[in-house]
Amino acid sequence: GAGVSQSPSNKVTEKGKDVELRCDPISGHTALYWYRQRLGQGLEFLIYFQGNSAPDKSGLPSDRFSAERTGESVSTLTIQRTQQEDSAVYLCASGPGGAGREQFFGPGTRLTVL
Amino acid sequence: ILNVEQSPQSLHVQEGDSTNFTCSFPSSNFYALHWYRWETAKSPEALFVMTLNGDEKKKGRISATLNTKEGYSYLYIKGSQPEDSATYLCAFNPGNTGKLIFGQGTTLQVKP
Numbered sequence: 001g002a003g004v005s006q007s008p009s010n011k012v013t014e015k016g017k018d019v020e021l022r023c024d025p026i027s028g029h030t031a032l033y034w035y036r037q038r039l040g041q042g043l044e045f046l047i048y049f050q051g052n053s054a055p056d057k058s059g060l061p062s063d064r065f066s067a068e069r070t071g072e073s074v075s076t077l078t079i080q081r082t083q084q085e086d087s088a089v090y091l092c093a094s095g096p097g098g099a100g101r102e103q104f105f106g107p108g109t110r111l112t113v114l
Numbered sequence: 115i116l117n118v119e120q121s122p123q124s125l126h127v128q129e130g131d132s133t134n135f136t137c138s139f140p141s142s143n144f145y146a147l148h149w150y151r152w153e154t155a156k157s158p159e160a161l162f163v164m165t166l167n168g169d170e171k172k173k174g175r176i177s178a179t180l181n182t183k184e185g186y187s188y189l190y191i192k193g194s195q196p197e198d199s200a201t202y203l204c205a206f207n208p209g210n211t212g213k214l215i216f217g218q219g220t221t222l223q224v225k226p
Contacts, residue, residue, distance in 0.1 A: 004157070031212050042118075042218035043158075043203065056213055091158070099207035100146035100165050103214065105157040 002026065004106035006092050012112045013082055021077045021109045025094030032075050033095075033103060034059075034067060036088040043091065049075060050097055082113045118217035120204050126223045127194050134190045135220040137204030141185035145207040148214060149178055149189055153200040161189075161202075194224040 005024045013019050025032050034046040045059040049069040060066070064083075069075040079086055089110050093103040119138045127133050139147065146165045152158040162171040167182040175192045191198055201221045205214040 033212065033214070035214075035216075043205070043214075043216035045213050045215065048213055050212075056211060059213075093158075095212065098212055099210045100163055101212065102148075102160040102163055103212070105150075105159075107157050 004092055004094050004104055006090075006106040006109050008109060009107065010110045010112075012114065014114050015084060016081055018078065018080045019082055019111065021079075021090050021092075021111070023075045023077070023092030023094075023106060025073065025075070025092070026104055027073075029094035029096060029104070030072065031095050031097030031101075031103075032069055033093040034075070034077050035091045035093065037091065038085075038088040046077070046090075079111075082111075084113050087111055087113045118204055118206060118215055120202075120217035120220050122220060123218065124221040124223070126225065129195060129224055129226050131194050131224075132190070132192045133194055133222065134188050135202055135204075135222075137187045137189070137217055139185050139187075139204070139206045139215075139217075140208070141182060143209045144182050144185070145210055147180055147182075147187050148205045148207075149187070150203040150205065151200045152203055152219070158203060191222070194222070196224045196226050198222060199224050 033048040035043045047057045064080045067077045089108045091108045093105045095103040149161040150158040162178045164180040169180040201219040203219045205216040
């Protein structure tokens, strides 16, 4: 079956512009997670959704970052007024939810802020 | 601060060598430990999820052990092959939440 998909695969933007990153989870997965990996660092948790609500937004680095999920399906991560330190690979994962359950990752969006 | 430490950071071995990596994590409020393999230009792929102290899991030539009391896990690869070249990520669930806290990974290169 179809895996997790993300779009775009690559995004180059200028500092100060807004960007939207999209994630299509595996059908039927109730949980959806966003992570990012900046150069030379590990994967960093950003936010997760259970259904359409986000019980844990603790990893969002600033109020320039927001995310939403609709229809217990697609999620969009929006970064406003991008900064160079936002450059990273943004990964989305989906799963059945809960601790100790496998997460299925998408291919990521590589964001470069010039 | 919830920190996951992995060592070594990188490793170069010859085909046929056996190798192992270490992951250490906070032992308090532990729920589960995950190992993922991340090959270049692909998505991270789950290898193991372990929850119980003393758990051992095996998939082909790869196995993992878990010690929740002292907060560490080992990943072993027996008879490494070039296709094992990847970054191996360790992560844990801090409590009963799906959120994962990842280490920085161990990058393995297997030379033919």
